[in-house]
Amino acid sequence: DVKVTQSSRYLVKRTGEKVFLECVQDMDHENMFWYRQDPGLGLRLIYFSYDVKMKEKGDIPEGYSVSREKKERFSLILESASTNQTSMYLCASSKRQISYEQYFGPGTRLTVT
Amino acid sequence: LAKTTQPISMDSYEGQEVNITCSHNNIATNDYITWYQQFPSQGPRFIIQGYKTKVTNEVASLFIPADRKSSTLSLPRVSLSDTAVYYCLVGDSPGYSTLTFGKGTMLLVSP
Numbered sequence: 001d002v003k004v005t006q007s008s009r010y011l012v013k014r015t016g017e018k019v020f021l022e023c024v025q026d027m028d029h030e031n032m033f034w035y036r037q038d039p040g041l042g043l044r045l046i047y048f049s050y051d052v053k054m055k056e057k058g059d060i061p062e063g064y065s066v067s068r069e070k071k072e073r074f075s076l077i078l079e080s081a082s083t084n085q086t087s088m089y090l091c092a093s094s095k096r097q098i099s100y101e102q103y104f105g106p107g108t109r110l111t112v113t
Numbered sequence: 114l115a116k117t118t119q120p121i122s123m124d125s126y127e128g129q130e131v132n133i134t135c136s137h138n139n140i141a142t143n144d145y146i147t148w149y150q151q152f153p154s155q156g157p158r159f160i161i162q163g164y165k166t167k168v169t170n171e172v173a174s175l176f177i178p179a180d181r182k183s184s185t186l187s188l189p190r191v192s193l194s195d196t197a198v199y200y201c202l203v204g205d206s207p208g209y210s211t212l213t214f215g216k217g218t219m220l221l222v223s224p
Contacts, residue, residue, distance in 0.1 A: 004156075035214075042200075043157070043214035090156045100147045100204065102212060104156025 003027070004105035006091055012111045019078040021108050023091030029103075030096035032074035034058075034066060036087040037107075043090065049074055050096065081112045117201045122219040131188045133218050135201030138182050146177060146184045149200040151217070157200060161186070188220075196222045 007022035025032065033048040035058075045058030047066040055066050063085060067075045074093075078085055088109050092102040118136040125131045137146065145164050149157040161168055163175040163184070174187040188195055198217040 040216070042216045045212070092156065100145060100162055100202075100212065101159045102157075104158065107154070107156055 025093040029093035
């Protein structure tokens with residue numbers, strides 16, 4: 001079974017804190033993705049990565065950065081958390097040539113107070 | 114990516130067949146149609162993908178008419194556990210690496 005794991009299911013942080021969300025996949029997938037999901041807005045792509053050390057901006061990259069030092073691990077960083085970054089964050093991975101079939105992690109519900 | 118339009122919500126009863134239709138009038142020649150399912154508090158899960166005519170797997174069937182301007186996801190004999198949000202996505206495969214999720218269709222299955 002493909003497995004995508006995320007470091008936390010729930011996280012509470014204060015405004016201004018630096019936040020790290022980690023994602024690990026065990027299927028040797030080339031592509032990895034970070035989304036956020038908000039009620040009424042659906043899933044929106046923040047960043048994605050085709051390969052180690054490669055990253056591309058998605059639809060809403062502002063306020064976020066990412067790091068991919070190893071193929072299986074993709075980190076999302078909130079440099080200075082703000083209340084409008086309170087959301088559900090979902091990580092996904094896929095094979096490069098089957099990019100439409102993404103495997104998602106369980107999500108991290110982040111609350112910034 | 115072609116824009117998709119699908120109903121916001123649908124209701125059904127256990128044992129019925131459910132058909133969710135998605136409109137994608139601006140679909141391009143190279144575009145494929147992909148459906149995902151999302152249960153509450155979980156990430157989306159790939160269900161099925163097709164290009165034309167009919168595709169069937171162990172979970173669902175996907176019907177795509179000749180003009181490909183719409184598609185229908187068919188779930189046979191739904192159960193309570195099929196209550197979920199269903200997303201229709203369109204994009205060229207395998208070339209495209211990003212997915213654009215709309216708001217999906219919330220399917221509620223009642224006893």
